[in-house]
Amino acid sequence: MRFMVIVKTDPASEGEMPSHEALAEMGKYNEALVKAGVLLAGEGLHPSAKGARVHFSGDRRSVIDGPFSESKELIGGYWLIQVKSKEEAIEWVKRCPNPGQGESEIEIRQVFEADDFGAALTPELREQEQRLRAQSAAGH
Numbered sequence: 001m002r003f004m005v006i007v008k009t010d011p012a013s014e015g016e017m018p019s020h021e022a023l024a025e026m027g028k029y030n031e032a033l034v035k036a037g038v039l040l041a042g043e044g045l046h047p048s049a050k051g052a053r054v055h056f057s058g059d060r061r062s063v064i065d066g067p068f069s070e071s072k073e074l075i076g077g078y079w080l081i082q083v084k085s086k087e088e089a090i091e092w093v094k095r096c097p098n099p100g101q102g103e104s105e106i107e108i109r110q111v112f113e114a115d116d117f118g119a120a121l122t123p124e125l126r127e128q129e130q131r132l133r134a135q136s137a138a139g140h
Helices: 020-035 085-094 115-118 122-140
Strands: 004-009 040-046 052-057 058-066 074-082 106-110
Touching: 004 040, 004 115, 040 106, 085 106
Parallel strands: none
Antiparallel strands: 004 074, 004 106, 040 074, 052 058
């Protein structure tokens, strides 16, 4: 099972760079994830001021440039982990150093697998997905 582990931030603390000590602590945590063989990917994200959102309304698209001050919660970073269960993902996240200075929150969301889509994912679509994943992996 794959899980996206989402590190949340807020407009007040977004973009604040972590201290040397916080980076060292997070480095130890990341090392534990790698040694356990569960880390697939993980990165911090630049603040929303450097981002954009694309709003969809039927066939129309509009772009909203950051910062996203109307947001109460923003994403500061993420990990993609592969573990046996949601409970194992929770145990890993509970070991994480606090990503904020005081109150903070990390969200855990399971990633869909091909079998989760049932009959809607026809053999042709399944083959296409596998081919695209292989091409993407080869290109990196």
